[in-house]
Amino acid sequence: MKSDFIASLRLIRNHPWFSLAIIVTLAFGIGINTTVFTLANAVLFKPVPFPDGERLVSVSGRHPKNENWRMNLSYPDFTEFQAQTKSLEQLEGVNRFQAILSETGVAPERFSAARVTPDLFDMLQTLPAEGRPFSEQDFLDGSNRTALISSKAWKTRYGNDPDVIGSIVRLNGEATEIIGIMPDQFRFPSNEDVWIPYRPENAREDRSKRPLQAFAMLSPGSNINDANAELSLVAANISQEHPETNEDIGVDVLTFHERFNGGPIRIVFLAMMTATAFVLLIACSNVANLLLSRALTRRQEISIRSALGGRRSQIVRQLLTESVSLSILGGILGLTITALGVHAFDQATQDVGKPSWILFELDHRVFIYFALISIGSGLLFGILPAFRASRLDLNNILKDGVRGSDSKRTKLLSSGLVAFQFAMTFVLLTGAGLMLRSFFQARGLNDFLPAETTLTASIGLPERAEERYATPEKRREFYKELKTRLENLQRAKQVVLSSHLPGLGAAKKNIEIDGQEITDPENPPRASYIVQSEGYFSLTNIPLQEGRSFLNTDIESNQRVAIASEEFANKHWPEESALGKRFCFPEKDKERDWITIVGVVSDIVQEGQNEDAPPLVYLPHSQQPWGYMNIMLAIGDNPLSATSDLKTIVQDLDTDLPVFNIRTLKQAMERNYWFLNVFGTLFLSFAAIGLIMASIGIYASVAQSTARRVQEIGIRIALGAHPSHVARLVLKRGILQMAAGLIAGLALAFSTTHLLSGNLLFRVSPRDPIVFTFAIAMLAAIGTAASWLPARRATKLSPTQALRED
Template identity: 45%
Template sequence: MLQDLRFALRMLTKHRWFSAAIIATLALGIGINSTVFTLVNAVLFKPVPVAGGDRLVTVLLQNTEDPSQRRAVSWPEFQELRAANHTFEALEAINDVRAVISETDLPPERTNFAWVSSGLFATIGQPPLLGRSFNAADSAAGAEIVLMLSHDLWQNRYGGDRAVIGRTVRLDGHPATIVGVMPPGFRFPNQEELWAPLRPTPAIDKRDNRSLMLYGVRQPGVSIAEANADLNVIMGRLATEFPDTNKNLGAVVRSFHETYNGGPIKVIFLMMLGAVGFVLLIACANVANMMLARAISRGREIAVRAAVGASRRQLIRQLLIESVLLSVIGGLLGFAFTGLGVSLFDEATTNVGRPYWIQFELDWVAVGYFAAITIASGIIFGLAPALRSSRVDLSTAIKDGSPGAGSGRNRLSGALVIMQFALTVVLLAGAGAMIRSLFLAQELNAFVQPDTLLTARVQLPERESERYEQPDARRQFVDTLLPQLRALPGVTAAAVTNAFPGMDHHQRVIEIEGRPQPADATAKLEGTIVVASPDYLRVINLPLLRGREFNETDGQPGSEATVITQSFAQRHWPDADPIGQRFRFIEPQDNEPQPWMTVVGVSGDLEQNPTNADAPPAFFISYRQQPWGWAGLIVRTHTDPAALALPVRSTVQAIDADLPLFQVQPFVVGLDRSIWFLRVFGTVFSVFAATGLLMAAVGIYGVIAHQTARRTREIGIRMALGATTTNIARLVLGRGLGQLAIGLIVGLAGAFGATKLLASAGVLIGTGATDPVLFGAVTSVLVLVGLSACWLPARRATKVAPTEALRTE
């Protein structure tokens, strides 16, 4: 073995340029793979950094007859599940909401806040950095509210002052006392900054008041399926005891990662892992072809080794040691770039709401994966050439230096080239779909003038006993705020809405007057609702095609009105005048109809949900009809929108000092953040596709060039017998173009599957799984690159002089 290693090192240095090409190819393939695995491991596989993180699960309820209908857990149900289960070490409850913390000497601040059961921090083994944790007395009925602060909130709001312990603040207007500060980085479970203990109240004690998600640590050795079965036995008993509130309700237990990183995120990261697997396969196919080509020149050497007694097993071992050595060197070089790739991705996703527990860093799992794929790559690309080269016809090989397996070797090389092109098509389609989506997303709602708009959010507390609990109080706030915003210097228009264009969406079930509801529940009529104040269409520059906008009386009882988009009108009244038509909401919970709304205007189309190609068309209702507490302010200006942030904030604070503004930013900033995933992942997939395309082009060029060089004598004979340059070019191009065509056909089938996955995950915007522009562009790029790679050897072959060709062998 040691002798084989020494010989492999000598061969590496003897053919240094050949070795360098292989090492560079493998460094690229292995480096990209190690980088992406590190990212995927952090998002999907690495346990949450808390005690029992590998056994941490979430619990919700679901309808046993329709599992797609999931809902939160009530306080009484939580108490039953915690007391009666046999599979959990602990089961705790959280209601994560948003809350405003305010004080006399500091401005109010909206925080990610959670009501938690008092044993949560002990369950996950996380003591406070400062002060104390919650205890049972804090969760008693009537107990005063106590708070735990995140380390970031403590530093940013209080400057790290240790005297913060015992400080009295207001939480949504109610007095509360700070009792502890959590360690740096801790924001469990979902980016929380502030925690308070759950306490029994008349409202929370109601069995149908479901607002809690449960977090449990399974006992060692207990699977998720066993925990799920255990809780469903309890839920079955509750369904019998409380049929009015618990009929057809069961529990669903999911892993923590599945809850927070499932859906589109999981699809994207798994597709990234698959994509880099394709890149590595392309690299291995390329290197395998290079090794096959070199095996021809080493035919005499291998035959001599066999002639003096080397067994086929020894020959294979020697060749595999050479390939694994090349792979290890390439892998080490690639791993050196892995840290850079991880760092760049970490920086690109820092400010996009990434959960705190996702830390992109190299660990022993990533190192183990790197070692495994490095060795595996050496074996994968080295095994086939080794098996081919070790099958030697001694008499032929020693006589002419050929191992005598040319046709079989050509078939293997051709198969590898076909595989390279097929995988490259899939990579190009995935990258192209995301890049095309990015461009289309930037062109949506082209009527909006983003450089003139400032947006902000404000949440009016609506919970029981809050000052904005009643709709009239929320209407009054908006009525007071809008005139003051419009009076600010530089402001040309202002409005409120529940959903900014292209960034938010809410759907409601509707009923058209005079039409029966569809019998099939899946065919129910829906619309995308936008709650807006008068002047909203003018603020976003959406043209009014017919009728009028809202006036100051629209939305009041008896004057319910709506402005619909053109697509909404065409869908529901294609052959009638939509003005004056009526429809109403049907609440899904109790199927109770709401007042009829009269269509008073038709606007241009507005895209609210760009990631869903099947989203229903939009319509507008007046904020007076449904004054949501979740309000978006949108201000139009002829100056720099960012310069209005402070005046707008001050205006809101003057009306209510306990109401903070948040997400105060120019419209373009919010729009960019809403499509960050397309920019980041589109770039990543483009790098994969460009790498694969380059490798595939080099691969087919190398194979055609090598095969052409081996046929130099044949070409000379053909030219001597009268073959034209066109005949020779067709001869050389034929094989390469045939491989390209097969690879393209196979690849397009795989590409359709990849784009279908992206579309089903809601990642694509403005394009679908069968976008003809996308597939036409992918086909054109691949054909162009493939033709270029094949044409160069063909052109060189046509310039060979017959007399020189006949002397080559």
């Protein structure tokens, strides 16, 4: 074996350009496969970085009407699950919220935070790196408020100042003592930076409120199926005992990865792994074709070995060792591509909210995978050429030397490999085309919005500032004063407040239409809705079709009003005007609070990624004063230049209130579709690499076939064959290979692209004719061009030179 390896390295050294072509081809195939596995490993496979992380699971309620709709737990349900399960060693909960930290003389800052049950950190076997953990006293109602902060928050906000431990800060307006700093990288459960004790207070017996996300450690010897079965029995008992709040509500126990990275995320990474497998198969078939061609030139060498007593198994072993050596060298070069690719993806997803415990790094799993595909690829592309080269007619080879045409079997193998490359490339190209078309569809929505000239920002009034923003009136007055001050800015042409930015989602509730009976109580009508201030439709260029806009007189004490989208109006009153019609958001055991429609506006695609979203209505902020609102300032050129003025005005109103998500409306809209942009670009990169490889493959196949037919072509030219006839003769092989690949690829794409639908596509059919036509045209053009080059060279052959070729 050692001698085979040394001989293979000597052969690689003696044929540097041929070897380099193979190594580079494999570097791309193995490199991008290792890149995607590194990403998928971090997201889907690697245990979470906690002691006994493989036993860490999520426990959530399951909605009776939608098995994929997971619900938090009420505190009473949580305590019953804690008390009645043996398959779980520990069950703890978190209640996630947004915390505003502020101190005198320092700008306030908003952090993701969590209220935690007493033994959460004990379950995770994690103690503060500095300071102390929570004590029993910290969880008692009425005790002083305490908090733990992350190492990241300690560094970014407090400059690693050790004196911060024991200091008093304002957390959502309430005095809170920082008692400790958590270890580096700890931000459980996702990206939290602040933790405070969870105090159930008035939720101890209230099953209607579901504040807790629950996490647990499986007991030794138990598995997820055991836990699901046991907790399902407990959930069924709770449902029977408390049907008013828990009727038919089930329970789901999921791995930590499934809880945060299931559904579309899992599908997209599995789709990427499939796409890169296609690229590697294209690379392997390309290399196999090259080795098949070289085997023809090595026939005499191999025949001499056989004649001298070399067994076929020894020859096959030597040839496979050469293939594996080339593959390993390609893999080593591919690690450079992996390092660059992982870094680029990490940078592209820095600001999209991925959990902090997802770390893209080359661990032992990645290196095992890398070794397996490097060796496996060498065996895969080497096996056919090795067996083909070792089956030789010694007498004919030793007599004729290396000259001659390919055998029919070799031709068929070579042509099949090229066709395979084109089929795989077609599937990659259609997948990439569909995702990029989805991205451009998303970018093209609502193109009437002033996206480049509008500054947007968000404000969230503290949840627990009981005195300052506890009542609707206080929230209304704050935002009224803020809007007035912003309107006085010299550059502000218009100022609008909105619960959701245009085109970027909406709240949803069940509704009841006055005078219309609900025919299906299990599926009542629903509405998407946005809370906004006056001036919204003017700023966003949404035309008023009927009635009026909101007025300053639409206050809480007056009749509640709304403005309907045309879709909402046409759905519920298709034969008459919606003006004056009424609807409400029904609440159990409460009197109907009817809302009258005073206007109808043109439609906007408010939830582009949800084509089944309910129709949209707009409510005035003056009658429904939410605490969390978005600011939109029509500025004109360079809207971000107004950032400092905006922050100053907010700070003048409330020194404890941060402004966040400051960006242009265009940036906000593009960020909403980062998923399509990043993954569409990745798929396009895979398709481009596959296309280049397939083009090289068909060029090499036709060129080498032509080179071995030089004498035949020379004779035809000497006998008077026209150059166009010679060109057609050479082109025919390339065109047939390409056509076979396109037909196979078309069939494969038609049967697989539907898997992208619903998760990766945006308002694009998985069999979009534009994308398929473009893919066919591109591959046909490139395949024809790659075949034409050797055909053109063949027409310029001199008969005399051709007949002298060996």
